[in-house]
Amino acid sequence: MPASASRKQRWIAAVNREGWLPNDGSRLCSTHFISGKQVKNPWSPDYVPSVFDAISPSQETKQTSAFECSDKQQAQVEAATALLYLQGQVVDPDLHLDQDKAESMSSLSSSDSEQPSDSRALSGTDDDASDPVNYEEELRALKEENQALKESVEKMSLTEVSLRNDPAKVRFYTGLPNYFVFETVMWLLSPHMKGDKTVKLSKFQQLLLTLMRLRLDLKNQDLAYRFGVQVSTVTRTVHSVVNIMSTTLVPTTVFWPSREELRKNLPSAFRSSYPDCAVIMDCFRVALEKTDWPDASFHHCGSNTLKYLIGVAPQGVVTFVSKGSPGHVSDKDLAEGCGFLNKLLAGDVVLADRRFDVGESVVARGACLKITGVSEDDREVPEEDPLADASLERMWVRRHVERVIATVKQRYAILTGPVESPFTAMDHTANMTTFDKIVQGLELSTDESQDGMA
Template identity: 40%
Template sequence: MKTEGDVVLQQVFLQLEKDRRLLQTEKDAVVAENNSFKSEVQALTEENMHMKEKLASVTWCEDSFRDDDNKVKYYTGLPSFVLLMALLKELSPHITTGPRTATTKFQQLLMVLMRLRLNLPIRVISDMFILSESTVSRTVLKMIDVMFDRLKHIVKWPNKDELWGSVPLDFLHSFGKKVTVIIDCFEIFMETPSSMDPKCKTFSHYKHHNTMKFLIGITPQGSVSYVSKGWGGRTSDKFLTENSDFLDHLLPGDLVLADRGFNISESVGLRCAEVKIPAFTKGKRQLSAFDVESTRKLAHLRIHVERVIGIIMQKYPILDATIPVTFLSKSEGDQFSTLDKVVTVCAALVNLCPSVVPFD
């Protein structure tokens, strides 16, 4: 027979069990709500990432350039989408991608072309492609190496058949089929080096700035046929020409057109070739009629190399900006600096575009 105490104890146990079940129900509800919140956060995160990827792929994919040559010209400097895709096809086997690569081969090519074409800071490109700055920097440098290796053959010294098979009429009338190359130097501004020796070697009295100087040669047809490595801006045109490998390309009978700073008749003559520069007035009261006419013809034709230099700078303004000192660094075992490669790549890309020299 139950006592009064047993009844009270039983009621206490029943209440405790009721409270325990209520707490468990509340706990299960909290856990379920927490799991639901986590699932919702995860879903939103995945959706956000998907939308970012979709935005990047829609904005910077082949389809967004396919029917818009003006967009191609603006972002790459190339005249058409067809040429852009032909360039991608040439480079594609040498562009690395993998499961962890956040960009396509097209986007990697587009990034480096936008860097050259618009001189966009790495930070801006990283925001446009939703990538880290370090990833963009590595990609651009890697693509510069790939493009240099695959495109440097476009800047080539032509053989005589290629050269003289389509000489523009202006050159035929003035010099016949003799002109092989028109040369000039151009300078690219650079940051002031911290060390005194490089600072002195790169200071250009002509530009009043620290620069790197390049020798460039073009054919009568207007294509870039030679680009030297970069030399300090203090280097004279004559010294650069005679100490680069330019003279090694000359053959007997070749004719070189140059400006007055290229006093290289002797070194060119040792190759059984000839150089023509404008006549000097120093020591003369005036030029003879023959010298005046010769100088006029020479200036009329030599201006084409200045036009080509202008086109390179205009199409790829990274060369018209102040280059960081890091662009002068070379990888171990590499004889070309990053700037050497950039200049060659830009010249090669300009060679893919229509010439500025009229044939007629």
């Protein structure tokens, strides 16, 4: 029984049982309500029980379940409610809605100043006839709101449509200049990627996830949440796509330009001082997550960094990247052991920092090593001294190489380290680590502009 005294009296009147007064434990069967249950909304037909057919208690028990599940009865409720709303009939003898109900609802409507039209309809006045609800207008507004929500969700999502129409989004998440380049990479990799029903991610998602991992250095758990997969799926996907990129893209991007091309496009700053420059040689380091290499062959090193040798053409294009070596390896040993010197031809000029004591090895191949960079002696040269120009040239070359390396690292945050241990696991079939593949692929795919080279 309801707690409200006025509503309780209306229930007693509806039951209409002579001499019956309910107590706190009294209950009313659900079959006495149109929908099969009481409703607390004063405007609902089931605010007060109204179904009292002359049936026996046993019949009433048998019909309870069928009554509650009947689609026909639900339709009756909806029809009755719609009729009340459209016609403004709040006092209906068949539903036992007496004057007390109308008065209570009138008081509610008068206190709710934000819904005057509903108050007029429920109080039974004729004002609603002069101010009908414009359902077509409401429907149009809902459609516009729905479309706006769809567009908002699309902008926040990582789908092919959202990337295709937003070059800035492509650059931010992948490091690629536009969606056309992304599609080209996708076209090259797609034949080698898994795309059957057993794979939870589409080929588009696999490539996008991997590039986001490299570009933003996002954690695997973060990517798992974004793409709705397990962390193990993210790990497998990244390693799989990196291996495919290494075997498919890197061989086509390793390009050591011909000497004719180098001289034809040589920046003006090199023409006077280094007209036969073929390559600028340098090294960079990446920190490791752990101090020991996971592979047994490197356990004796105790190094906490990886060291890479990089070759840069005068035009600013990366033409060579070595495999990673322990950080304590000298620049000379790295240069002589990574295969870089085998690229040189007779007459080539190689520019390098004074740390590279490889002059004899370079001369043995008919080339020439010239030292760049700023030394203590360079800093002491007066500006008016003729040697000052040479010092500035060496400084400029050094900064040029540093700029190329910094550009790639800024574009792909994973290159700034620290490198997680799973990436340093050795792939013995390729004789290189997964991170070596990442470095070679990202360094050699740089599109470093040539502004500032002229």
